[in-house]
Amino acid sequence: MPSRMDPLSLEVVELIGTVVGRYYEEYERAAAEHSLTGAQARVLGLLALEPMPMRQIAQKLKCEPSNITGIVDRLEARGLVERRPDPADRRVKLAAPTPDGLTTATDLRDSLNFAREPLAELSADERTVLRDLLRRMLGA
Amino acid sequence: MPSRMDPLSLEVVELIGTVVGRYYEEYERAAAEHSLTGAQARVLGLLALEPMPMRQIAQKLKCEPSNITGIVDRLEARGLVERRPDPADRRVKLAAPTPDGLTTATDLRDSLNFAREPLAELSADERTVLRDLLRRMLGA
DNA sequence: TATTGTTATACTCTATAACTATA
DNA sequence: TATAGTTATAGAGTATAACAATA
Numbered sequence: 001m002p003s004r005m006d007p008l009s010l011e012v013v014e015l016i017g018t019v020v021g022r023y024y025e026e027y028e029r030a031a032a033e034h035s036l037t038g039a040q041a042r043v044l045g046l047l048a049l050e051p052m053p054m055r056q057i058a059q060k061l062k063c064e065p066s067n068i069t070g071i072v073d074r075l076e077a078r079g080l081v082e083r084r085p086d087p088a089d090r091r092v093k094l095a096a097p098t099p100d101g102l103t104t105a106t107d108l109r110d111s112l113n114f115a116r117e118p119l120a121e122l123s124a125d126e127r128t129v130l131r132d133l134l135r136r137m138l139g140a
Numbered sequence: 141m142p143s144r145m146d147p148l149s150l151e152v153v154e155l156i157g158t159v160v161g162r163y164y165e166e167y168e169r170a171a172a173e174h175s176l177t178g179a180q181a182r183v184l185g186l187l188a189l190e191p192m193p194m195r196q197i198a199q200k201l202k203c204e205p206s207n208i209t210g211i212v213d214r215l216e217a218r219g220l221v222e223r224r225p226d227p228a229d230r231r232v233k234l235a236a237p238t239p240d241g242l243t244t245a246t247d248l249r250d251s252l253n254f255a256r257e258p259l260a261e262l263s264a265d266e267r268t269v270l271r272d273l274l275r276r277m278l279g280a
Numbered sequence: 281t282a283t284t285g286t287t288a289t290a291c292t293c294t295a296t297a298a299c300t301a302t303a
Numbered sequence: 304t305a306t307a308g309t310t311a312t313a314g315a316g317t318a319t320a321a322c323a324a325t326a
Contacts, residue, residue: 008267009259013252015274020163022278023156025202039316054285062165064318069286071316091284091325112153118277119149127148130273133266134155137258138162179293194308204295209309211293231302231307 026114033111034104041108043071044080044097048105051096053086080104166254173251174244181248183211184220184237188245191236220244
């Protein structure tokens with residue numbers, strides 16, 4: 001299995017792959033603790049920042065709009081989200097978290113242990129260095 | 141939305157979340173280019189490192205063994221993987237990549253652009269720092 | 281005509297439980 | 304009896320295509 005990438009970059013990519021795997025597991029576990037699927041938790045987390053039209057949720061999640069219908073249906077059936085009419089355009093439905101949904105979204109974020117465990121290994125200075133490197137990588 | 145985490149750690153976690161999102165998209169895109177689902181690509185990538193029993197694949201992917209049957213079925217139908225008997229235990233089936241599967245796995249890894257784009261922003265020294273910080277975080 | 285959200289359909293992934301063939 | 308792999312089943316996510324209401 002030869003590769004065209006230099007060993008250093010290759011190792012960084014592998015390490016990032018490991019981070020991705022751990023983060024993903026943590027996210028799914030946190031969602032499951034609230035009896036939510038990963039997709040449901042992602043939509044709820046998005047709406048907790050700002051209510052938005054169904055179509056915009058699909059754009060943010062990079063999936064087809066038709067999928068959002070079912071996910072919001074299930075969140076609505078649990079009383080975590082509601083659909084509101086958009087006064088400006090009667091075709092649009094705005095999805096918004098209920099108070100219960102907002103609480104769940106906050107709980108969900110706080111129960112993401114990922115921050116505590118791997119990050120606790122680093123000093124504040126190291127975290128600053130890491131932050132700056134990640135910002136540069138992501139063009140932020 | 142109050143949080144109990146300090147702003148620095150919070151930002152690092154958010155940045156890591158962004159990295160996770162981009163990496164995941166890249167992975168799915170690379171898999172789709174080869175007409176594979178993400179799960180199929182992950183199994184193929186695993187077997188490219190080393191053939192292994194069905195049950196061990198499930199352990200590595202942290203899912204139920206029954207799911208692996210279908211994924212390997214589909215990879216086998218495409219001629220990318222084959223099931224071999226284990227001489228030591230006739231209950232066991234070893235899943236192994238075919239030559240075609242090995243080629244696909246290598247192509248797949250090389251077409252993971254994630255390495256080139258975000259990482260290209262960093263100098264070799266910065267990549268070394270990033271590698272060491274990630275190693276520390278992951279306890280490697 | 282174009283757009284928003286929905287429905288219908290088909291496929292994949294996932295967990296659970298029951299089955300088979302070995303051990 | 305215990306284990307490896309499979310099958311059956313049900314729920315969820317996904318893309319595609321077609322549809323109703325509205326713009």
